[in-house]
Amino acid sequence: MTVAEPTSTFSPADLAAIDGDGELHVAAHRADGTLRPATIVWHVVVDGALFVRSVRGDDGAWYGAVRRAGTGTVEAGGVRAVVRFVPDGEYEDAIDLAYRAKYGGGSAVRAITSATARGTTLRVEPLSRDAAAARG
Template sequence: MSSWTAEELQALDRIDEIRVAGRRQDGSLRTLTIVWHVVVDGSLYVRSVRGAEGSWYKGVIRHHEGAISWDDNTREVTYIPDATADDQLDAAYYKKYGDGPDTDAIVNPTARPTTLRVEAR
């Protein structure tokens, strides 16, 4: 069950980009990085366009905790690997961002294994 409010999910669904960051061992946040995201079935998802080699992804996957930022909002989050809705996510990425090479890069075999469900804490 999602820990986001309906209003937060609606706002997240409307905007094109969010910023994500993982948490370091000392508890501080890594640098916020812009990523594309989608909302599917009441959950927020992100992927790394560079796959497992993406620096933000490496930072997030290390402790599975961090934050996201959008508009004037920042929320503490947990990042959970979740490939259960990959086909739906691919369709959602195409619907939100359109057909083209940029979207192809986020739904390809390099990016798909980095699917993370983002839960607010």
């Protein structure tokens, strides 16, 4: 599968819609271009970019699939986009704060802000918006 360069970042409206949803559906592309089943993950927006992490670290099945594929789809807040997943460790502390602000406290937030999860931080970059989802 040929991966296109991102044409833009998420629009402010799309980013706000995605960020306003508590769950992001993530699906990795298979080698034949079809999608794996989607997994629900927590996500945050920091400095105008969308980020995800694997609470199970490198052992997360969805994480391994998107790392191998590099591309897939995300869906939340009525927005569906074809994306690429890029490792990004630049904003770790800000991402931790964003997870705490969005999801509160508790053991799940401690897990997603742990060293194990921090090592799996991916920036989600749109390649295109899914036309079918855009039609509603």
